[in-house]
Amino acid sequence: MPERTADLAPENISTLDRLVRSIDLAEGFALFFAPCNVPVLRGELILTATEQLAALGVEVVEVAFEDEAVNVRERLRAALAATDAGTEAQIPAELPAPVQPLAVAEPPTGYAVGAKRAVFVTGLENGIPYDQPNARVLAELNLGRDAFPRDVPHPLVIWLPDYAVTAVARFAPDFWAWRSGVFEFETGESERSAAFEQMNWQDQPWHALTNLGRDGRLLRQRQLESLLDDYRDLPDTTQVLRERAGILAGLGEVRAAGQDYGDAIGYYQQALPLQRQVGDRGGEATTLNNLGRVYAALGDKRKALDFYELALPLQRQVGDRGGEATTLNNLGRVYAALGDKRKALDFFEQALPLLRQVGDRWGEVITRWNIGALFLQMGEAARAEQELQETVELAETVGHPDLPSIREWLVRAQRR
C-alpha cells in the first residue's frame, strides 16, 4: 500500500487520509463528495483508499455508472444486494426490482460477515451535462434524498468531476446539504498530461466517434469537459494553449459526430485562434477542414468550400499529405453536390495518389467510391461499374465498414 501512495501528490495524500478517516468515523449513512477531474488519478485514489480501508476492516463496494445514471438509489440498492449474495450467499429480504445491467466490482472476499462497508460511486457525471444543470439525475438525488439512509446505510462517497459537484450544490441543494465532507483532489502536472495523452484526440476521426455510439460519445464529451476545466486556470504557456486547443477541437469532433453541428462550430471557432496563436498550422488546417465538413453537413456548400480552401495551403505548407488528401476528397464531394462533375472528378483524382503515398487504404476506398458514384451520376454506367467493382475488392481486402453500402452502389451500376 505505501508504494502506491508514493505516486500521489502530497496534498492528495493528506486529503485522502482525511477521507479515509471520515469513513472510518462514520456509522451508517454519511454522504461524502470527492471532486476529481482526471479518471487516471481517480482510479489511483480509489485503489489506494480501498486498500487503506481494507486495513481498517472496511469493505469498499464500488459502483460504476456507465450510462446516463437514472434510478441511482435503486441501482445502488441492487448492487449492495448483489454484493451480499456474493460474499455470504444471503438473499436480501426484499428482492430488488429488475435493474439495468450495471458494472459491479467483483465481490471481494475475505471480509468478515457483517463487516463495515463503504460505497464508492463513479460515473454519475454521465447524467450531468456540463451545460444543462437541470439534469434528471440531480432532481432524482434531491428528491429521493430521504430514502438514501434507508437504502444505502453506509458511508457513500460520490466521485465526480469538479463541475458536476458544483452542479449538485446548485441544483440538488437538499442532497448537497446532507454532505458530511467534500474532499477535493488536485490534478497534478503529470496526471493532467497523462489524461491528455489518454484522450488521444488527434487519432479519433469522426467515423470512429460515430461508431462509438451515443453513450460512448457522451462519456468522451464529459472527459474532455473535465479536462478543459483543469486547463482553465493554468498560465497561458505555449504547451497549455496547444493542449487547450486540442481539447476544444476534440469537443468539436465529438459534437460533430453527434450531429450537434452548432455546438461543434462553437468549439472549433474557440480552438482556431489558439492554434493560430501558438503557430500550430497542422492543427489549424485540421480544424478548418472539420469546419468545412460541418458546413457541408449543414448544406452550406459555399461556406464549406471557403474552409476547405483555407485548409489546403496550410496542409501543403506543413506537408500533411494525408490531411491534404482528405480535404481534396471533401472538395470533390462539394463540387459533385454543386453539379460541377468535372471539377469534382479532378479533386478526387488529385486525392488518390496522395492517399496511396501515405498508405491510407480506407481513405482510398472512400475516394474511389466517390469516383464510382460520380461516374454513375454522369451516366457512365460501365466506368462506374468497373470503379465500384475494384472498390468493393479493395474494401474487402482492408475490411472497410462501409462494404455493404458500396456493394449496393455496385448493384445499382450493374442495373443500368
Add this chain to the structure above:
Amino acid sequence: MPPSTLAKTLKDVFNTANPIPLQSGDPRYVDCTAVRGNEDAVTLIFNAISWSDQPATAQLFTGHRGCGKSTELFRLKKRLEDAGYAVIYFGADEAIDVEDVVYSDVLVAIAQQVYSGLQTLNVKLDDDLLDDVFAWFAEVVYEKANTKEFQAELGAEFSLGTPQLLLPLAQLLAKITGQLKTGVESRQQIRSRLDPQIAHLIERINLLIQRGVGTLRKQGKQGLVIIVDNLDRIPFRKLDTARSNHDALYIEHGEQLRSLRCHLVYTVPIANLYSKNVKVLTGIFPDCRVLPMITTHTPQNQPCPEGLAVLRRILAERIDLAEVFEEQALETLCAESGGHPRILMTLVRYACEYAANRFPRPIDANAAERAISRFTSEYSRSVPEEYFPLLVKVFRAKKCDNDDAYRDMLHNLIVLEYMNGLEPWHDVHPSVQRLTKFRSALSDA
C-alpha cells in the same frame, strides 16, 4: 438521554452530529420557540385545528430547508395524535414526482394516502362506496366500463404485490400514482383525463374522507388531519413570463387543494412568500406558518445570547461539551451556523476531522476555524457570481425584495430569514460573508 451517553469521543461526536432530521419524541429535541421569534409554529397549527369548530381547515407551513421543518411536523403529528386526532402524514417526494407536479397529482396522491391511511387506522369503509370510487377511477382514467373485468386484470398485475395491495381500489390507486410518478407519456394522458373531472375527483376523495371521519368519530377520534411534507422541494420553474410552477400549484389551484373535507397542512417553499403573488397566496391560505432560523444576531449585527444559548443546548443534548470543545471553538461554531441547526451539525462533523490529537477538548479554535473555512469554500459552489452585488444589498438592508434571484438565495440557504420582534428580516449566511467575492463586492459598493 442520560448524561452518561453523551458523546465524548470524536467518533461519537461525528455520528451524533448527523444532519438528518430527528423523529418525534427524540430526547435530543430542543424547543427553539423563544429564539425562533416567540411563535411556536406547531402550537399555532395545532390551535387552528383544535379550536376550529369545522371538520376542515387548510394551513401552509414553511421554513428554510434543513431548519427543522420535518422535525417540527413530526412533533405536530405526535401532539395531534395525543389530542385524539387521526393523522395521515406523507412525504410528497415519495408519492409524487416533485420534479414535474401538477395539482391533480397531489390530489390523487392524497386519495391514495387517505385510503391506505384509513386501512392502517383500521377504518373499514363499506363496499358500495369502494366500488363506486373504483368504478369512477376505472372509467375516467382508463376508460374501463366493465369493473369486474378490470379488477381481474389488476389482480393479475399485482399478484406478486404486497398484502396491502390485495384490495382492488388499492391496486388501482397504486397503478395510477405509479404511472403519474414514473411514466412521462401515461402521466400526460392521465392528467388530461382527470383535468376536466377535477370536481368529481374531489367529490370522490371527500366521500372517502367523510365516511372515514364518521367511523373515526365513532371510535372516539376528534377528526382527520393530513400533513403533506416535502412539497417545498418542488424545484422552481418558470412556465411563462408571468407564472411559475409554484404559482400554478398553490395559487391557480389553491382552492382545489384546500377543498378536501378534513384538516390539511401543506408545506410550501419559503421563497413563495417572496413572490409577487404572495397576496393572492395568503388570500387563499390565510394561515401560513413560517419556521424562521434561530436568531444568532440582531439586525444591528450584535450577537444574540439567547439564540446562541439554544444552539449550544442543541449540541449539549448530544455531546459532552466540556469534554469535547474548547470554549472559543464552541462559540465560533454556533455563531457561524447562522442559526441553522443542520449547518451546525455539518460544521461539528467537519471539525472532528481537524480535531487536535489530545483529550479532553480535542476540538480547539484551530479545528473550528479550519472546519469553517472549508465550509465557506464549499459555499462558493452555490453562489453564482452575479449574486454578490445583490447580497451586499441584503446585508446592508437586512431585507429581501420579491424577486426571482432572492427567491433562489432563500431556496439555497445563501440568505436566511430571522424573526425577532414582529417583522421577519434577512441576512446573508455568515459563511457567504466570508467569501472573498462577497467582501470585495462589499468594499466596491
